[in-house]
Amino acid sequence: MAVQTADTAPPAAANPVLGPAFKDALIVGLIALGLFGPLIGFETVIIDGALGLAYRPSLLAIMVGIIFFGRLLLNVTLWSPNRKPSTHTGPTLFDRAGTVMGPGVKPALLAFAVLFPAIAIFSLGGLNESRYLIDLGILILTYVMLGWGLNIVVGLAGLLDLGYVAFYAVGAYTYALLATSAPINDFFAGLFGATFWANWAFWICLPMAGIFAGVWGMILGFPVLRLRGDYLAIVTLAFGEIIRLVLINWVDFTNGGAGIASIPRATFFGIPFNAGPDGFAALFGLPFSPMHRIVFLYFVILALALLTAFVTVRLRRLPVGRAWEALREDEIACRSLGINTTTTKLSAFATGAMFGGFAGCFFAVRAGFVSPESFTFDVSAMILAIVVLGGMGSQIGVAVAAAVMMGGMEMLRNLGFLKQIFGNDFDPSLYRMLIFGFAMVAIMVWKPRGLVSTRDPTIFLKERKAVSGDLVKEGHG
């Protein structure tokens, strides 16, 4: 909570640093006391059925103390008036990584992603030991894919979509409902055998989930695309919430808040991962391990994410992709050049939604269970934060941002050692969203344009030059 107050001290040769710094820190400390006083200083507790107050003066003192001394320290060091201001401008390290080192970085990251399960297995000494890391890899890749999908809508077309989770939900429920549907199962059982649907449902439903989500993207997108930025954001948010509320309340169709369980698991193109004689392990002559399925899932999501990246890179170099970016730059100019902005926006919305649907289908098959709880606004906010932190429009930035964010969130879950400091009641996972929210604000203040802010041109005559982020607009519709 660093509150910036105007520096009144003149930059004279021998500045009395300590005095003003102390005064400023004192003011900030008092503000912190006011902000934290009620909520940290007191705790509402229920005693014998009635609400009472508990007092936490020491905690309050610690918090205010941290802020006071932190501010004092900063005032004396980093923000000291005697310190020469940094003159470094121009492209950041990440910008350079995105452009100059780009040709080398991308294959290296790709190779790492492909080899990741092997690395995990060897470094941790066994399939089962590596489960946690590979699960984390799957989670990160899911968010990489969602980030890339939303990037089409937000980063390329400049349409702020706060309801992206709706398409994730549509994809997940498409698979969950179709795969657990008894009539469909019976239908295929009659044709191809009893286990056909259980074994093939994922591969048949995957494209359908994408198509459904794309169609939903168009249905939801069509009425709202005339709206300008903030309004579009709010309406997409409203749609996302409506879909979640309908999933909760339409119990006959979706089983409501209880969700849908026992969704058929992924198969190796029709071969189930089980210990039976027709299972994956038996057919390939391997000892059975539940990890086969997990490793396979890792490669499925890797393939899906790469498909997203490939299609996006290709589309950017096609007229439709250039029209998306032109739309972000200047919608009116687009219209003056004969571009139908409604269909162009819809195509961006539908394409982004389609990838969200794929990712949703994958989510359902991985978890084997879906419920409306997985599709709250927080997920939309998380994906949006990944896109923005990555630098809107940058593939590599989004991938790095997804890894950092999801990895960071996971780490918070495992800060068990903090219990030794704060006592056994301390639950670090409670602080995940708190820190996430704070990080979102901090990232915006620190780097509003994200890690990679330069834009890579889609075509060039002589030389590919990156476009500085200052020139790239963020869209207004």
Add this chain to the structure above:
Amino acid sequence: MEIFVQQLINGLTLGSIYGLIAIGYTMVFGIIGMVNFAHGDVFMVSAFIALICFLLVTTVMGITSIFLALAIVLVVAMVFTSLLNWAIERVAYRPLRGSFRLAPMISAIGMSIFLANFVQVTQGPRNKPIPPMITDVIVLMDNGSYQVTLAWKQVIIMVITAALLGGFWYLVQKTSLGRAQRACEQDRKMAALLGINVDHTISLTFVIGAALAAVAGTLYLMYYGVANFADGFVPGVKAFTAAVLGGIGSLPGAVLGGLLIGLIETFWSAYFSIEYKDVAAFSILAITLIFMPQGLLGRPEVEKV
């Protein structure tokens, strides 16, 4: 008929609270053109501040007069919530002024998540109930089986809302602060050139918005007798809907929109389905923005080519 009148009273009460929150949205949008996503959570925090203050006043200080207690709670909640919103603007929005357009909005979303979880961490995830206060009601109609009642707390809510709006209206229309504020809405750069302290004016806008949200939070606590960390998001979106429905940027519009949303929600719950009442509110938001983006009392926008 009796049910209808009862729902009308309930709807107007709820609508008053929404209207108070909506003003915060509409003023901030008017002056810096951003949807202050965290405003709903500021409202929620204010309810907690009111709750803590209420417990302090009644249990620790032993004040028995409910009206005196309420007055103290109201003032304290307004002060602390104003300080909070002032600090939020300072930390999360001001550094982003003039930055690219999505930045403050995303910052506000982050702030909203932060506030909700801050309250969850410090006060726990459970509902915090207080014993019902001011339980007296006035029976307006009685047909033997159904009583139409007007609770005193409903009267208090409507009276306080009306009084505050009157004062607030005066502030914006007649004082130099209000003039500065309207000037900043029209053209921030020009206002600055004419000697208006724009930062100061914007800060004050946040402070006023927060103070009204704090009144709403206190009244909400008094009316429903419960506070929860998750109670910021949905009332926030509904109040934003109210601001949009009334015409964003328009103060009377925000109040009108709030009353309408309150009425729609209560009637929807009474006559259709209570499960889908939030869906109804969100749908109204979408429908308004799609078909009538200028709202009921807003000015239509002409696209500049």
Add this chain to the structure above:
Amino acid sequence: MATSPANGLPRWEADPILIVEHLFMRFGGLIAVNDLSFKVGRGDITALIGPNGAGKTTVFNCITGFYKPSEGRLILAHGRAPTPEEIAEVTRIGERSLVGREAGVFLLERMPDYLVSGGAKVARTFQNIRLFTGMTVLENLMVAQHNALMAASGYSLKGLFGLPGWTRAQKAATAKAEYWLDKVGLTDRADDPAGDLPYGAQRRLEIARAMCSEPILLCLDEPAAGLNPRESLELNTLLRAIRAEHGTSILLIEHDMSVVMEISDHVVVLDYGTKISDGTPEAVKNDPRVIAAYLGVDEDAVEEVEAELKLDTNPTGAGA
């Protein structure tokens, strides 16, 4: 240049490409354009002039579909001048256009903006330049060929798989872009972001971008605004070349009288949303109503005004 030898009529009467009929545009109570009728000749450079706030840009916005006129008809003719029967027919059947083999009639007031450009082939530039600043110069010119390329890419399907038909179309489009880059002298800056160009180059790029959409009528909103005299001269050359080499008719709004008088074949003068003069540059500049409108003086003071304007080819005034 301006008169057709066949019947002695000026070309805008004999072979109009655009006919504006009784155009009204109201914003609330304000009447921005009031019963405006004029014609633009095929192959002519036509200037629309008038004092600030006369409604010129509003007329442009109506022609290019950004505003829907309150009343009036805007007829665009492809190929040849339409007969009154053809115009009556397309008006009656309620279609947006009637296109035959060698001629077509478009009613612009019925078309949304993107169709005015994409279908009726009317391109425009903007008073406050609207380039895609974050895209390179070359990309700007590629976006302008969107509709043609979109069809060539099989609505992205062919392009996604890099089929040869698409590759060929992309090459052709790049070649066209290079041609226009050369025309406006921006070949060296093709790979730079458009937002990095100096002001004059941005104006030229906007014209090149409009030309990449292959218009038959090019509408320029103050193309010389903010240019220095040398750039202004280059602009004249460019516009003449566009007309001579591509047969594109040009309609422009301009305040710079040296540009207007130098290159236009036909001048239409607006004041307070109504037409006050219409004719050759010679005729218009001697019209006392024009001079009065420009300086806001009585017609008695015309002579004095002319001296100030240095337009005096005919000191006794009253030419029209």
